[in-house]
Amino acid sequence: MSRIQQLFARKPKGVLNVYCTAGYPTLESTVPVMQALQQHGADLIELGIPYSDPLADGPVIQASGSKAIANGMTVARLFEQLKDFRQTINVPVVLMGYFNQVLQYGFERFCADAAAVGVDGLILPDLPMFEFEHMYGATIKKHGLDFIFLVTPETSEERIKKLDGMSTGFLYAVSSSSTTGSDKKLEDSNAYFQKLQSMGLQNPVLIGFGIKDKQSFDAACAFANGAIIGSAYIKALDGKSDVASATKEFLSGVLQ
Amino acid sequence: MPTTTSYKQPTEQGYYGKFGGAYIPEMLHRNVEELQARYLEIMQDAQFRKEYAALLRDYVGRPTPLYLASRLSAHFGTNIYLKREDLCHTGAHKVNNTVGQILLAERLGKKRIIAETGAGQHGVATATVCALKGVECVVYMGEKDIERQAPNVARMKMLGATVVPATSGSKTLKDATNEAIRAWINNPHDTHYIIGSVVGPHPYPDMVARFQSIISEEMRWQLNEKTGSELPTAVVACVGGGSNAAGAFYHFLDELTVRIVAVEAAGHGVTSGLSAATTALGKDGVLHGSRSLVMQTDDGQVVEPHSISAGLDYPGIGPMHAHLFDSGRGEFLSATDDDALKAAFQLAKLEGIIPALESSHALAALNDLKFGASDNVIICLSGRGDKDLATYMKAMGVEGSEVSG
Numbered sequence: 001m002s003r004i005q006q007l008f009a010r011k012p013k014g015v016l017n018v019y020c021t022a023g024y025p026t027l028e029s030t031v032p033v034m035q036a037l038q039q040h041g042a043d044l045i046e047l048g049i050p051y052s053d054p055l056a057d058g059p060v061i062q063a064s065g066s067k068a069i070a071n072g073m074t075v076a077r078l079f080e081q082l083k084d085f086r087q088t089i090n091v092p093v094v095l096m097g098y099f100n101q102v103l104q105y106g107f108e109r110f111c112a113d114a115a116a117v118g119v120d121g122l123i124l125p126d127l128p129m130f131e132f133e134h135m136y137g138a139t140i141k142k143h144g145l146d147f148i149f150l151v152t153p154e155t156s157e158e159r160i161k162k163l164d165g166m167s168t169g170f171l172y173a174v175s176s177s178s179t180t181g182s183d184k185k186l187e188d189s190n191a192y193f194q195k196l197q198s199m200g201l202q203n204p205v206l207i208g209f210g211i212k213d214k215q216s217f218d219a220a221c222a223f224a225n226g227a228i229i230g231s232a233y234i235k236a237l238d239g240k241s242d243v244a245s246a247t248k249e250f251l252s253g254v255l256q
Numbered sequence: 257m258p259t260t261t262s263y264k265q266p267t268e269q270g271y272y273g274k275f276g277g278a279y280i281p282e283m284l285h286r287n288v289e290e291l292q293a294r295y296l297e298i299m300q301d302a303q304f305r306k307e308y309a310a311l312l313r314d315y316v317g318r319p320t321p322l323y324l325a326s327r328l329s330a331h332f333g334t335n336i337y338l339k340r341e342d343l344c345h346t347g348a349h350k351v352n353n354t355v356g357q358i359l360l361a362e363r364l365g366k367k368r369i370i371a372e373t374g375a376g377q378h379g380v381a382t383a384t385v386c387a388l389k390g391v392e393c394v395v396y397m398g399e400k401d402i403e404r405q406a407p408n409v410a411r412m413k414m415l416g417a418t419v420v421p422a423t424s425g426s427k428t429l430k431d432a433t434n435e436a437i438r439a440w441i442n443n444p445h446d447t448h449y450i451i452g453s454v455v456g457p458h459p460y461p462d463m464v465a466r467f468q469s470i471i472s473e474e475m476r477w478q479l480n481e482k483t484g485s486e487l488p489t490a491v492v493a494c495v496g497g498g499s500n501a502a503g504a505f506y507h508f509l510d511e512l513t514v515r516i517v518a519v520e521a522a523g524h525g526v527t528s529g530l531s532a533a534t535t536a537l538g539k540d541g542v543l544h545g546s547r548s549l550v551m552q553t554d555d556g557q558v559v560e561p562h563s564i565s566a567g568l569d570y571p572g573i574g575p576m577h578a579h580l581f582d583s584g585r586g587e588f589l590s591a592t593d594d595d596a597l598k599a600a601f602q603l604a605k606l607e608g609i610i611p612a613l614e615s616s617h618a619l620a621a622l623n624d625l626k627f628g629a630s631d632n633v634i635i636c637l638s639g640r641g642d643k644d645l646a647t648y649m650k651a652m653g654v655e656g657s658e659v660s661g
Contacts, residue, residue, distance in 0.1 A: 053430065126280060
């Protein structure tokens, strides 16, 4: 059983996944931020690799990525920083990035290095199903990594089933048709969430995009195995030198 | 994976060789899939073709002339024909595509148009057809480009479009395209995205190439009228993303006797660090939803290119062109900022035509190509130089005596 599967076996409801950007707010804050997230209640960490052209992200995560790149963050440096992270962090960690960066690093090398440091899975939102099936999925599996696909309110039922069938770990349910950090109303998507619940999917489902506080986290958890917070946490770290106390303050608000 | 059998026709998944595809987040899937499923059927519909042809004739002003540039020919000792896309309504070939896509958007039931623009030529061409059809138009443009291209911003506004500044990243065309794609993600039902070049996820590169292919369709019969043969020795066009080149090459790509010459912008020089010569500097990557050659750092961060011509200032290249380069079917040259300026002044003096800076890169390549007295060379004069007057004035100020002498 993978670390992610173990998590959902132990905790099938109310799983909190928090997104953070590697190298943000400071170059060396990557692991301290993850430690703080684990200590203050995150069940799973989605670690974003900063990218110059993040198509699926809204302004807050874009800005954190630009800051991280300016701080000197690179894929190679990230794996260096993560070399010993499993000595202090035992929650599952998935890397989120864009396909171009992975391709440039070398797809197989990226998977091998991720697995070697103890990363559990990948989210590459612009790696499509066709290329996954025909070119890259086997490499990801070979290195024992989970791969998480996204579904949206616009995704057909047939396609949701297919994406669920190809995902391992969990399925990422984007709450509305938007980029990250949107202020679209979560309750407008209730019918879609109910549809996902009734489909008998093989993977646990985490709802993300627009989850920002206790109220929206609880609302999302009512329809899924848990939820993902990204932009709101990145905002909470903005300008904070003490990432541990900023993280504690933010997560205690969500989990109170 | 299935491979292409024709240089102009991608596979069902949108691949030209190893380039192309649709590397998009799931949030764009439904819209892109709808286009993939319907673009060919719509474009081949008899009524659509009739409307498109009528607008190209009566509104755009097609066919554009194929002009034998006698004095330029004499200078280079060969026969040079200029395909006069600069005479199109709005001043460049861009409108061939926007006319087609607005008709397509109508048939898809879309009520709202978004577009990206760099120098503003595609933005103006999009705002123009939206005014023609009375459709809401939002154009994303880098904050830096808005400052640099004030007359085109004014044109778009006069045509009723809303111009939204892209403030992310480098604040230029690349980022304007990102913002347009994000806007499409956020408006998945009523909005069509009119991409201005042969870039983006499948089917855009093929769709835009097909709309621009009217350029080479006309070249063939026009050259036949003038010379008795439809096939020239070579076709030369500038390439940024590559839409005028795709249109100029299209009906010659599978005619292997015709030389296909693409000219990229070398900026201050290919190795100067200030260049937009993507085939020389780019690596296999993904930009704006398609796999192609992309200028990027070793870490995979897309870099900001440089060219004196805003229309060539793009860190990628359409996947069809990447395949022409990779397969060797196309010859890829580059021209520096200075080469392009010299070529622009040369054409102005020899032929009385002031070309756009983009097209001047194609003209500049004549210095590097060897043709004989019986060869017929077609150069795609993709746009006119009105928009570049400030740059030309600066050049005349700097080298005043030389230019006037």
